[in-house]
Amino acid sequence: MSVTPLISMRNIDKRFPGVHALKGVSFELLPGEVHALMGENGAGKSTLMKILSGIYPRDGGEILVGGTPAEIDSPRAAQSHGLAIIHQELALMNDLTVAQNIFIGREPRLSFGRLDEKALNRNARDIFAKLNLHLDPKTQVGTLTIARQQLVEIAKALSFKSRVLVMDEPTAALNDREIDELFIIIRQLKAEGVGIVYISHKMDELKRIADRVTVMRDGATVGTVSAADTPVSEIIRMMVGRELGAETVDIPDLAAAPPLLEVRGLTRGRAVRDVSFSVRQGEILGFAGLMGAGRTEVARAIFGADRKNGGEILVHGKALTIRSPADAVAAGIGYLSEDRKHFGLALGMDVKDNVALATMTDFVSRVGAINDARMRATARTFIDRLRIRTPSERQEVRFLSGGNQQKVVIAKWLLRNCDILIFDEPTRGIDVGAKSEIYRLLTDLAAEGRAIIVISSELPEVLRLSHRIAVMCEGRLTGILPGGPGTTQEDIMDLATRRAPAMEPAFPPPPTPETRAPR
């Protein structure tokens, strides 16, 4: 090849205690290319990029930047080589403003270490203008939604005028429109000759944005192929080492099944307005809608995590007062939060403790001591069943890859054996292989006679899983569609964008109840 690669990583080796994370991985990035890095959870993608950006030292191999060997031993060194990375886990300072976050470490200065706040905000505004992003530089980052925080991260990385930009699952928390806009920016950067490493578990994004794809498995490179000429099924085969059948939802006849959970007129401020639905025993009810439609708020209100302003919740036909998550769990309701870092995991504890966290009392022996052996055995069953990639059940959860952390949360609630399970974005950041396992798991759980609610922003996932599909828009339930091949993504989007006619932020919603039927 005639062009010098921006980056060549050769035979990179990396060991963590108990894990050989990278086994002689090679990777190359050309100017102006979008190079997708794919692989299952724990394959080593983030680790490889952390070595490139100076966060982890490498144990072997070499890195060439622009054809010359480079020693990248700190984030600062990476910056000076023109490398910027957007981390998988957001790394922002919530108490600082957007502009302060973007320029942390290189704020414009006056004499005596004084800050030039005006220039800071002006520079931030310039970047936003270039990205066509409407954001006040003085907004505190902690008050932004996750999606907008992600945009701040992207703006920050771009502000370095880097030649190489690494994006580790940038779209995990973005909605379709935001993804489109991100892709416009990526194409713009590409045209300027920036090389982009793009990590994602969303297969459809490959064809849209990537030029080449490098697939990793178990810490080694499987191969690099052209994105346009390689069918997705081939890439999946490279990733998981086997074919995945295209399964469709199989809807059971639930006419005779009693409703396990009924929600009537649930209301919470503006976020949830008069939402009513029911889930039968053995049923999977999907919840679709745009980001911010109020699906998570519905789940949290049912679960007692947020106070509700009105509405009734019936479990097994009996009205219950649920004031706290403890009440909900006692009533047999489990909730798997979309934000696992904050609400789902004790990061400093090991896998077995996390799996047992919601059922700790089941592992207490008669004398009051915790039966560690049984706990470990249970944890091992789940590690096998969900294929959690971890050296052992004693590994601290914070050392697991993002997707494997998610599986640990799922294991926790599976063990808890709740009748009613609410999964909020259960496959966010999870690879295709594990995704289809989780689909199978959810289907099995329903078949065992539980009621399952799945909140998902990915329409194919909603369609693949749901027996019925509830669609929300701006806090209201705009319709419930039947599952199965008869329903299309367009049907869902139509309901998801059906805003109340006189919806003005300053006025209360009109009193007319919405129709709850497909068009």
Add this chain to the structure above:
Amino acid sequence: MTTADTPQGGALSRIGSAGAMQKMLAFGSLVLLLVGFSLASPQFMQVSNIIAILQATSVNGVLAVAVTLVIITGGIDLSVGTMMTFCAVISGVVLTYWGLPLPFGVLAAIGAGAFCGLCSGTFVAKLKIPPFIATLGMMLILKGLALVISGTRPIYFNDTPGFDLISRGSLIGWVFPSLPIPNGVLILFLVALLVAYILGRTVLGRYTFALGSNEEAVRLSGVNVDAWKIGIYALSGAIVGVAGILIASRLNSAQPALGLGYELEAIAAVVIGGTSLSGGRGTVLGTVIGALIMAVLTNGLRILSVAQEWQTVVTGAIIILAVYADQARRRKG
């Protein structure tokens, strides 16, 4: 990227920001206390009493400002009380034992404080010792050293003319005879102004908030986290040195046995002032108001002849109340 924008623009979010709200709350309580006490006792609002309150605020206020810096980084400093005494003793050695002129004593105290802070900061940043433990150790080390250096006896400043004026004189009263505000208060004011400026306008201040907000994120941004953190602890220590001079000047002596307990009062003032103990948020103005609230409370209760024991109980209750008010408001928000 064009995303439907909610009007959460700058001005609004700033007013609604946690620190500002708590400051208002603290300020409101201060006014309430002042009104309440002046209604309860005519003595309270007399100029001499107000000056006594201000004088009482000065030492604790300066200490609290020092601790504010550390607490905003997400740390804590338990050593400020004994560090203050240590600095006072050092200035005693320089002025009384060695007989050097006054400015050297002041500089020695501030330098000693900065050095102590440098040590604490190094323990925390480089040796990765949790701030609670590192400063607990420093607290005991400095208490011991103060006793050793002074030979467990107070050091008097009778040979240094003007030393007591640093705190008790009144520069303002000299210019405006109707306003005999003691220098100690003036010094607190200047220190508070300086630190507020540093926090709001300088790189050091920016990193103080950033560290408390998300240290890992700062590190990933390529900032030399350890060096800045040590710098913040050193600055905090230097301010403790100022407090050492203030208290020595007020007592006209360095009392090596004094100091323990001051750190808790300082931390209390910081907390009442709305600075979050988990870091990332806080203001100097809030801390000064917090220190004032504590001084007003102690003074007012004494004027109403509430027993000393009960004053302590009330102070404790106020701390819990202040933090509860903050929590309750945040949960609603």
